[in-house]
């Protein structure tokens with residue numbers, strides 16, 4: 001029996017090579033684990049398998065170099081290559097396995113056995129490549145033990161590589177070095193157990209001694225292996241670093257695209273995404289979720305008065321409060337200036353949705369402490385529920401928005417759940433609001449003239465200019481509907497001035513057509529009447545058209561007149577000094593102070609249609625009220641105009657009560673300017689300043 005001896009420092013080197021190969025494998029595995037299936041991954045797997053296979057294989061040959069027999073040794077090139085091929089092949093499958101998303105115990109077990117058998121067969125093929133004659137006698141017990149060690153080592157190595165495949169783990173480098181040492185010792189242990197199983201009978205000859213000299217072969221392999229392992233290691237480390245910084249960069253871009261820069265909250269884009277997923281989840285699980293559209297009350301005023309930086313601080317503070325008030329799984333997003341949206345999922349019914357709304361309201365109950373000031377603000381909250389109020393992102397958001405407008409209209413600092421009726425009303429309100437922007441330029445506005453008659457003689461006294469709007473989609477919109485909207489948005493200022501200008505042009509056109517001069521009444525909105533520039537604006541227009549100021553009369557409603565009676569008195573005086581007469585419109589619908597009424601000394605009092613319509617022969621009470629108004633007006637030296645006279649009976653009563661003038665459908669509806677011109681023409685033909693109605 002030939003007795004083999006071992007060079008201990010080369011044995012040590014072989015263990016180190018096994019450890020280095022293991023470390024490289026772990027590093028490669030972490031790189032490959034980040035790759036999607038495809039050609040890039042396959043290339044990395046192939047490269048990694050070469051490095052790992054070569055590593056294990058060369059460990060085997062360095063181990064052989066540590067071993068010497070008292071006869072010359074060599075290796076058969078074909079069998080040697082075969083053993084290398086086996087090593088690379090098993091390495092490929094091992095790497096592929098540990099870089100998958102999951103690894104079941106069953107798969108780990110089976111793969112461990114296959115990899116272990118692969119390594120063992122590489123070893124014994126390598127031994128066979130010595131072509132010993134007579135053949136090597138193996139001790140079966142140790143052979144089995146070496147295979148068992150190979151399987152155990154392979155299974156452990158697979159499991160370690162799988163668990164350490166993510167770079168983000170804590171102390172990952174240190175753990176990989178430790179694991180690589182353990183793996184290296186296990187692989188080397190298999191080799192030396194296998195060697196221990198081999199007995200070389202006395203007189204054995206190595207048939208391959210002349211093929212490849214062991215020393216020469218081992219040194220070459222060692223150099224190649226070290227190179228390959230180092231290159232693989234450096235490449236994989238560099239590549240994962242690049243990958244990591246690219247990932248970081250992509251993540252930061254992604255963050256910026258999906259978050260609001262000021263508050264760090266998700267933006268509209270991310271919100272849509274979350275709502276989209278909420279819809280999918282809720283549809284599957286048949287659950288409800290709610291969207292809360294939150295708009296801050298009076299944020300614009302804070303921004304304008306305290307400056308934008310305070311506004312920004314406030315928004316940030318509110319973002320924090322909302323985030324704290326909500327559950328972790330809810331989304332709080334900012335989708336516009338002072339608009340926030342909360343998405344609350346998996347709500348157990350309507351009560352839960354109410355609770356969330358109360359929580360949002362409560363978040364605003366205390367002052368917000370800012371570096372420069374303390375501010376208290378309130379929210380208006382509109383709520384839409386999935387699936388009741390909509391099943392798409394757009395409808396849910398627009399319904400929550402509509403409900404928010406209702407909350408604002410109801411006096412703010414409140415929440416409202418969406419109702420179908422809101423939708424229709426709101427859509428129309430929004431269309432009107434938006435349409436008003438181009439109503440003037442697009443020539444959609446025009447005037448009609450409702451004649452005013454003398455009650456006793458039914459002769460034409462003048463007319464009231466009434467505004468009409470032909471909306472491209474909604475058709476004719478009543479001023480009762482669009483004037484309040486125009487007042488809200490401030491557009492009424494331009495509209496009223498446009499009406500005055502239009503009336504001036506019309507007066508000139510009629511004059512140029514040879515028609516008798518006639519006095520036109522123009523309605524003034526509250527906003528214009530309160531504007532300090534009012535008298536200047538009106539005189540500028542009338543002067544431009546060289547209109548006799550007494551041809552215009554202005555109507556203000558009773559409620560506007562009484563709202564700030566002192567200011568009203570002043571404005572009326574200035575208007576009268578400038579030569580314009582005034583009328584108090586819709587009299588009887590508000591609360592009048594008789595003392596102010598006396599001080600105003602306007603020219604006309606217009607009795608509201610409400611009183612006129614209740615006038616009929618057998619209702620003496622209504623007649624008494626109207627009689628009282630007429631007497632009061634006459635006592636204050638004012639003319640009385642009855643509005644909305646629709647029947648002869650009403651006119652008869654008005655006449656007996658000494659009402660001065662009237663307007664109403666009985667004698668004429670508001671007329672297009674051409675029709676009114678015809679009426680005027682007849683007045684001219686009759687050579688009288690007024691005309692009798694048909």
Ligand code: C2E
Pocket residue numbers: 450465466467478479480483496499522523524525555585586609643644645646663664665666670
């Ligand atoms: P108002 O100034 O009291 O105008 C009288 C309203 O009564 C007009 O309604 C007129 O068409 C209507 N009317 C007249 N006779 C009868 C009748 O016999 N029966 C009935 N049922 N109604 C009658 P309109 O044109 O819809 O105007 C509504 C209100 O809109 C006006 O009330 C006025 O406050 C405002 N408005 C109209 N034009 C203007 C304008 O140019 N500027 C401003 N600021 N407000 C205007």
Ligand code: MG
Pocket residue numbers: 464523555585
């Ligand atoms: Mg009027």
Ligand code: MG
Pocket residue numbers: 585586606608643
């Ligand atoms: Mg009126």
